[in-house]
Amino acid sequence: MRRARRRGLAHEAADRVRDAIFEGLVPPGAALREVELATALDVSRGSVREGLAVLEREGLVRSEWHRGARVIDMSPADVDEVYTVRAALECLATGTAAERAAPGHLEELSVLTDTLERALDAGADSPALLSLDMAFHDRVYEIAGNSRLTQAWHGVRSQVYLFQLTRIRLGHDQYRSVVVEEHRRLVSMLERGATPALAEAAREHVDSARRALARMLADPPR
Structure with missing residues (x-):
């Protein structure tokens, strides 16, 4: 250290x-x-x-x-708890952000996604990609403008970061294959407003990460 x-x-x-x-x-x-x-x-x-x-x-x-x-440990129960809480927060954050977002806000999220794609194409390492990934979600919470929601996010953010790092470490290629597409989908859904489809996209974005990590912990790649 x-x-x-x-x-x-x-x-x-x-x-x-x-x-x-x-x-x-x-x-x-x-x-x-x-x-x-x-x-x-x-x-x-x-x-x-x-x-x-x-x-x-x-x-x-x-x-x-x-x-x-x-x-903290990383048992299947821990994974379920952290990602279940995150899914609930993401659904609320994206829905609120969609209601309050100005055109400039959505452009910022698109730029962050473009930056993530360029970093991926340039061969950036996993921590660098995850930092951009988390910056995208931090900005969604800022756009939502609910201080207590943001406080709740920061209550689990470090755990999410650790779990996502582990997910990437165990499944580097899997993460890199979906990270840009999933964030572009979220931006597209945000542009359409607070719809059930947006909530579903936010929930699936989190749940796909949960499933990937749970699968990798149960059967670690050689």
């Missing part, structure tokens, strides 16, 4: 640990020991403890009495 730039900053410690989780340096289910993290990051144990509390609020870390903190 990279050392924290300044001592005593819990949020920076949280950022460094989050980065390590997303980069695969700390796998799902792994223990997060305060003493080791404090030494690696060159911060106090108190900062590490507060940083882990930040990650626990994001859902990336679970703490148990006398057992310390661990990165």
Whole structure:
């Protein structure tokens, strides 16, 4: 892990640990020991403890009495829970965004999708593609303009990011084959307004990811 730039900053410690989780340096289910993290990051144990509390609020870390903190697991039940919540949020976000979107907003989403396609054609790595993917969805929530909905999204966003990274790692080609088409479909549906077809497209976008990850966890590619 990279050392924290300044001592005593819990949020920076949280950022460094989050980065390590997303980069695969700390796998799902792994223990997060305060003493080791404090030494690696060159911060106090108190900062590490507060940083882990930040990650626990994001859902990336679970703490148990006398057992310390661990990165969340990725069981079939975990996959179902995270993607079920995400599907509900995406349906509400896209529907609300369709009602409130100005033409410029839809153009922004099209530009993001074009950027994603160019990155794909240029051979961008999976984390770069996922960052663009997530930026698209972040913008949908911003367009929706519901602060509590956005807060709910940020409550699961880190978990979604970790699960999607795992999905891509296990099924790189599958993700790359569908990511642009699925986002273009969402933009097309958004242009038609808050219709049942839009809700179905948003739900299927999330559910197809859930099915792919569940299948890969059950039978990991060689």
